[in-house]
Amino acid sequence: MLSSKIQDTLNNQLKCEFQSAYTYLSLAAYFEDLDLNGFAHWMKIQYHEELMHAEKIYTYINDRDGRVQLQALDSPKSEWDSPLVAFKFALESERALSAQIYEVVDVALGERDHATHTFMQWFVNEQVEEEAIFRDIVSDMERVIESRDGLFLMDRDLAGRQPQKGQEGPG
Ligand SMILES: [Fe+2]
Numbered sequence: 001m002l003s004s005k006i007q008d009t010l011n012n013q014l015k016c017e018f019q020s021a022y023t024y025l026s027l028a029a030y031f032e033d034l035d036l037n038g039f040a041h042w043m044k045i046q047y048h049e050e051l052m053h054a055e056k057i058y059t060y061i062n063d064r065d066g067r068v069q070l071q072a073l074d075s076p077k078s079e080w081d082s083p084l085v086a087f088k089f090a091l092e093s094e095r096a097l098s099a100q101i102y103e104v105v106d107v108a109l110g111e112r113d114h115a116t117h118t119f120m121q122w123f124v125n126e127q128v129e130e131e132a133i134f135r136d137i138v139s140d141m142e143r144v145i146e147s148r149d150g151l152f153l154m155d156r157d158l159a160g161r162q163p164q165k166g167q168e169g170p171g
């Protein structure tokens with residue numbers, strides 16, 4: 001059984017993961033509009049990853065006999081000044097999400113809910129990986145920013161991103 005404080009906190013985190021998915025779909029649409037289809041593909045995979053994070057929390061709340069309560073999402077940002085600015089925005093969003101996840105961990109510790117604490121460690125580790133991936137892409141983009149060819153080559157590179165195992169989607 002979840003305490004009501006933990007249940008509210010997890011439902012809020014569920015919303016944050018959906019909000020993050022929404023942001024990545026908006027970033028995908030931005031890149032589609034620029035005909036940077038590799039960047040768009042990459043963002044759509046990220047969108048699916050965030051949906052998977054949301055589903056993990058959904059399942060966990062149910063496994064603990066809690067009640068999932070879905071909340072309204074905000075309209076995501078939809079325009080950026082450049083592809084680099086868009087990727088930097090994504091990196092900042094991931095950093096904010098990491099801070100948010102740490103808060104969930106703090107609440108779990110405060111409530112002495114060790115199961116939730118252990119469950120959230122997966123997210124803590126995932127954020128380390130995600131921030132690193134975004135930082136690498138931002139620094140690659142900063143290197144090629146002066147050349148349109150560089151961006152084109154990066155687009156081809158990002159087009160090769162594969163979904164994580166077990167989240168290939170319905171087909
Ligand atoms: Fe996430």
Ligand SMILES: [Fe+2]
Pocket residue numbers: 020050094097130
């Ligand atoms: Fe993420």
